[in-house]
Amino acid sequence: MYKILFKQDLTFNTHLFKVAAPNVAKKAQPGQFVVVRIDERGERIPLTIADWDEDEGSVTIVFMEVGTTTARLALLEAGDSIADFVGPLGLPAHIENFGTVVCVAGGVGAAPIAPIARALKKEGNKIFSILGARSKDLLFWEDELRSVSDQLIVTTDDGSYGRKGVVTEPLKELLESGDKVDRVIAIGPSIMMKFCAKTTEPFGVKTIVSLNPIMVDGTGMCGCCRVSVGGVTKFTCVDGPDFDEHQVDWDLLFARQRIYLDEEKCSFERWQSQVSERS
Numbered sequence: 562m563y564k565i566l567f568k569q570d571l572t573f574n575t576h577l578f579k580v581a582a583p584n585v586a587k588k589a590q591p592g593q594f595v596v597v598r599i600d601e602r603g604e605r606i607p608l609t610i611a612d613w614d615e616d617e618g619s620v621t622i623v624f625m626e627v628g629t630t631t632a633r634l635a636l637l638e639a640g641d642s643i644a645d646f647v648g649p650l651g652l653p654a655h656i657e658n659f660g661t662v663v664c665v666a667g668g669v670g671a672a673p674i675a676p677i678a679r680a681l682k683k684e685g686n687k688i689f690s691i692l693g694a695r696s697k698d699l700l701f702w703e704d705e706l707r708s709v710s711d712q713l714i715v716t717t718d719d720g721s722y723g724r725k726g727v728v729t730e731p732l733k734e735l736l737e738s739g740d741k742v743d744r745v746i747a748i749g750p751s752i753m754m755k756f757c758a759k760t761t762e763p764f765g766v767k768t769i770v771s772l773n774p775i776m777v778d779g780t781g782m783c784g785c786c787r788v789s790v791g792g793v794t795k796f797t798c799v800d801g802p803d804f805d806e807h808q809v810d811w812d813l814l815f816a817r818q819r820i821y822l823d824e825e826k827c828s829f830e831r832w833q834s835q836v837s838e839r840s
């Protein structure tokens with residue numbers, strides 16, 4: 562069992578757990594993820610490693626409540642334990658001195674992008690970060706991203722904090738400004754990543770996204786996380802999760818993400834009725 566050492570509510574529906582997992586902490590690298598299962602009957606879900614501390618033997622995950630498993634996870638507290646915490650999985654993010662890198666984070670994407678931005682900064686890159694959310698109450702880790710960035714721009718769709726609008730607007734302005742941008746990294750909802758791709762494509766700037774298809778085993782065995790990149794089939798869990806954004810078949814990704822919508826809705830309704838019966 563993997564004990565939750567610390568819990569923090571980052572927003573009303575986004576939570577941080579620091580989990581005792583020394584073997585994962587020993588090998589973790591930016592961009593990798595773990596597969597979590599709450600108990601022996603639970604669903605396996607992938608969550609990105611947001612931070613780790615080898616000395617403490619701890620790994621930090623940040624998750625947003627979107628369905629049954631993440632809602633169940635949110636009910637756990639420090640001192641509780643998780644049955645499975647498998648990782649680190651996936652290929653680490655490519656870290657080198659590219660020059661100037663723009664890191665674009667949407668919503669919960671702030672957590673996975675932070676260790677990548679930190680590692681890129683350490684490697685000597687100039688980091689421009691753009692952090693966006695629908696509204697102020699969904700924003701978190703502004704300070705964490707600021708501390709690893711030369712410049713940070715915050716946007717909210719409704720203008721409740723920072724600049725009003727979506728992340729692609731300051732991204733386009735940066736690309737148009739004439740400052741050389743060597744790489745863009747975008748992590749967030751798939752639709753946001755797709756629009757970042759559309760924004761950077763005319764400028765010919767290499768753009769990397771962290772894809773989030775449905776995963777089951779996370780080790781290349783089930784084929785569930787199949788995506789098409791440059792016309793070639795890839796398994797996100799072992800060939801990614803990072804891919805060249807301009808090569809991704811977004812329509813296939815969106816279609817595959819929706820495969821189990823009816824089952825997910827049914828599962829969530831069942832879970833909600835069980836919770837309300839108990840209370």
Ligand SMILES: Cc1cc2nc3c(=O)[nH]c(=O)nc-3n(C[C@H](O)[C@H](O)[C@H](O)COP(=O)(O)OP(=O)(O)OC[C@H]3O[C@@H](n4cnc5c(N)ncnc54)[C@H](O)[C@@H]3O)c2cc1C
Pocket residue numbers: 594604605606607608609610623624625626627628629630631632669672673772773774775776777802818819822825826829
């Ligand atoms: C490599 C990777 C890293 C991720 N990192 C994070 C993270 O750091 N923080 C975070 O909040 N979310 C992350 N996700 C998404 C997270 O796995 C899903 O939100 C979670 O599985 C939803 O489960 P649920 O039962 O709560 O919701 P459900 O109601 O079951 O599903 C809601 C939606 O979540 C997605 N989803 C459902 N099951 C899975 C699954 N087994 N694998 C992947 N996606 C699924 C689907 O798009 C689905 O429509 C990551 C996904 C991937 C692939």
Ligand code: FES
Pocket residue numbers: 775776777778779780781782783784785786787796797798799
């Ligand atoms: S999750 Fe099964 S092959 Fe990737």
